[in-house]
Amino acid sequence: MSGLARIARRGRPRPNGLTIFGVVTLGCLLFLGVFGPWLPLGDPSRIAAGPRLDAPSAQFLFGTDELGRNFLPRVVQGIRSTFLLSAVAVAITAVIGTLLGMAAGYLGRHTDQIVARGADILFAFPALVAGLLVAAIMGPGQASAITVISIATLPLFIRVVRSVTLGVAGRGFVTAAEVAGASTLRVMLVHLLPNVMGAVIVQLTYALSIGMIIESGLSFLGLGVQPPNASLGSLLRQGSAYLTIAPWMVLSSGVVLSLAIMSVNLVGDAVRDALEPLKGRPLT
């Protein structure tokens, strides 16, 4: 067993074409999202920068919208807000979910019952229903988008971290640390956390893509990012009204959104394969 693992670790898997495509696409989108405001693409909120609903041209690569705004910088702004919102939400969720999952798996008993049942309840909630509920309570906006993404992705982290923790907590080194007089917090931070990090990182990428879907869904319904700011979801909604006369709005934002989610998933698969080298690869 350990021998097999050692052999498998020696040879790093060669990245395949899909992985390279995913990494390159994600890299480009992240670059646009991070540096977009400083790139010479034009002002996303300047009205009447050109004719209204103008088709893509050399001057306006993605055309213009019904207010004559240049659509390319709007899509770039959409990438930025979609990525940023879901990344912030997923990062917060990962920290909370990892702590709760470790506590549930390690402390067991009542803590486990409460946390695991809580995760089940959250898991049973459709994200859209939760979104409507949260938006009704908190009002539409970025804060409610973050809350909804957290509600939807928290059980993913809790479940995975809890099950990995259960396996790790039964091993000798945890008992040895307890015998050595280590506190519960120390066992969790020094021994459990590094051992569950692999699972957390894999889950992180999947949660990010789910977060992006939820964010665009909420913004499409008008519950997420509010005008004049753009997100990929709100651009889709904006463009859907002019689908027959100006299809470039829906096309550009839709294609970019699909690419974003697909590339995150492809990178997630690659990360999983790298961290669990024995799964899905021939042993030879």
Next chain:
Amino acid sequence: MTAPLVDIADLVIGYDTGMRQVRALDGASLRIDEDETLAIVGESGSGKTTLGMAAGRLLPPEAKVIGGSIHVAGVDVTRADDEALRRLRHDKLGFVFQNPTTALDPTLRIGRQVALAMGGRPPPEAIAELLSRAELNESERILRAFPHELSGGMAQRVVIAMAIARRPHLLIADEPTASLDASIREKVMSTLGRLRAESGASLVILSHDLRMVARHADRVAVMYGGRIVELGSVTRVMQAPAHPYTRALLTAAAGNERPGERLCPIPGTPPILESRCEACAYADRCAFRETRCDTERPEARPFLGREVVCHRAEAVIGAPTQARQEDR
């Protein structure tokens, strides 16, 4: 000291398995003195690991102490508060686990793990000295290594070094050599025995290999059905077993059979107890069974310099052995 290091009295422990409760220990009593090596021998499921882990209250949350008591170095383990228990574990106990690859944290370098076991930030010379006591050379390389980079024998020596790091009074080794190659089992056992003798601690070896532990232990306790069925000095018990189960274990184990001789496996499987056993737990598999074995629970009684839990001890010890005595 007059009080024994460990005093386990009539201990009953059950595991909740959802629908029902399974008894792992059904009235186990055992005293362990300072500076001795005791082997606890039994099949899987006999309760030996439960007994060993109970000494440090290291049982999983499903385990419930139903009756009896455990005192280790004067501390009532089942009733002590968390701080007293933490002190007891820290100052008095050391554990060596069956499988060194799971007993070491895969994410930490050996040096850091040993340092943690020694209690924080010991000087590097102290770590190297500890490793050399466990017969690990090349401490430079080992301290920088991750657990998967060590061989099984080296990893087990690291585990042993960590177990003795705080100079425990009681060292509990659960199948310390079961996952190792046969060629290094004996060496690792010798290291363990030598370290015990140097420190004057007591060593408890949990094992299913009666012959292997016989070479390293002073006393042996044979467990069956959650009780200690025979307890005495290794020479006495091995040469003339008074409990039919001990006898069967000796004839079932490979070791010193002559050419042409057959090993005799013990028929049947160990019992799963759900309540106090009101008969002899071994009766179903016993060749010496008589009617009262099915109706009357045998109690521990002194017999020829040992303690035995059997109605038929006289008949067992008098029965012709299958000539297995030239061992040792």
